[in-house]
Amino acid sequence: MYEQLGLIGCGLMGSSFALALKRAGLVKRVVGFSPSKNTTELALKMGVIDAIASSAAEAATGADLVLLAVPVAATDMTLRAIQPVIATTTLVMDVGSTKRDVVNAALQTLGNRLPCFVPAHPICGREVSGVQNALVDLYVGKKVILTPLPETAAVQLQQARQLWTALGSIVSEMSPQTHDAAYAAVSHLPHLLAFAMMNSLESQADGQQYLSLAGPGFRDFSRIAAAEPAMWRDIFLANRDELLAQSRQFQASLHALEKLIEAGDAASLQDSIRQASQARANWQHAPAASSK
């Protein structure tokens, strides 16, 4: 049971975390900060937070648990602001989708409070954002990746594992480097491709007509294209090198398929599609994918 959650950022991720923590009976009091007054007032009204702080540092003051749920580009500034008020026993986590930049920000800002920080990335989200879309079940059955630093304290790391597990998440650990390479491939690249496809349609004279004819396959493929622009801007820039490397790999595979289509090489085309189809069918049945 935590005495006080200092919630910095009362958007979808942060508010869902506060709701889940309250339902699990793991926190007595949530003090929230957001740059937008409308957001904190709505969070208060919805019972997501119990008190409004006027700054990140105020939200973290006296908290034994601090969650940063801010755009990744704001991590540096936020850690710098709360560093003076963190106690040695406080557990500090973030929920950012990239981890090397977050770890670098922590190294540069947290000083003697670096052991308190456990970088975290819950693998979930929605195409809608904001406190008004918070879900108490958002983290249930979802993967949460922790990317501890060598300096991370064993106590805080253990607390982080227990906390996410208590919320129903499936916790695993890896290095920030491994995390960023993996999610460039299976999350950041798909978002980039979905955005590019929508922009391509928008750029065509008949694009709106084409869109009106799209069916369920398009619906699912393009769902992630509705994601929040500012968040994905930050992710793309923070993980630029890994993302561009994945995009190059992808384009090589795309060009290989295009060449088979151009050449009318039916047998090799079928082989290549079968490889892709089997890889996807196998993934569906992988234990790691069993969560919704």
Add this chain to the structure above:
Amino acid sequence: MYEQLGLIGCGLMGSSFALALKRAGLVKRVVGFSPSKNTTELALKMGVIDAIASSAAEAATGADLVLLAVPVAATDMTLRAIQPVIATTTLVMDVGSTKRDVVNAALQTLGNRLPCFVPAHPICGREVSGVQNALVDLYVGKKVILTPLPETAAVQLQQARQLWTALGSIVSEMSPQTHDAAYAAVSHLPHLLAFAMMNSLESQADGQQYLSLAGPGFRDFSRIAAAEPAMWRDIFLANRDELLAQSRQFQASLHALEKLIEAGDAASLQDSIRQASQARANWQHAPAASSK
């Protein structure tokens, strides 16, 4: 009420059509043909068909309704086989995902029975195929595009409209050219991209590890990559020019995003992502996308 459906091809699409027609009380008897004995025997056991034909021509003989639910590459051969047994009053349809090639095949094979033929494309499918995955509700709430020829008889066209509407589908009409251009953009291209992404992951040493970390966004984006290889081989080859044109358009949009990421141009990057995000968010609420 039709006396006899000649069902040529007892896979997912054909079997689901027969089941839906039977439930709606629109057919007395279904005679099915498939090159695979296992398939027709299972279709008979499941009550999808009432009798097994030993050839496409036998299934069509005496039928007042014929559905071709065969790979698009087999359309020409199948139409040629059934032409001699079609009556002037028979309604003949296909369910192919490309339409210019189907129309060309009809022009070359059907002769004086060309007026019987109403090319159709139901916008639905599953990532699993075969009679064992047939769904009586597959066509409910789904778009069905009819691409009649100038030679198509008004009677048969009207029958086709009424039939699909009775099954709960949303029927519209357009030219084969418009159809193929539109579905290159909103169906064939997304499939090509999903296959290429899976192949790109498979080609990487750490691909399996990356896949094990993928979450719900990846799940939905890649769902269509599990589609049937032979079917998509045929679609890609049949609609090659439109598909390659869409792929080029897509790559231009992808390169534009890549350049903004490389340049670290946060403001323009956010604008470009916002354009994509808004286009997708608007699509979700379009009436044309209200069907599941």
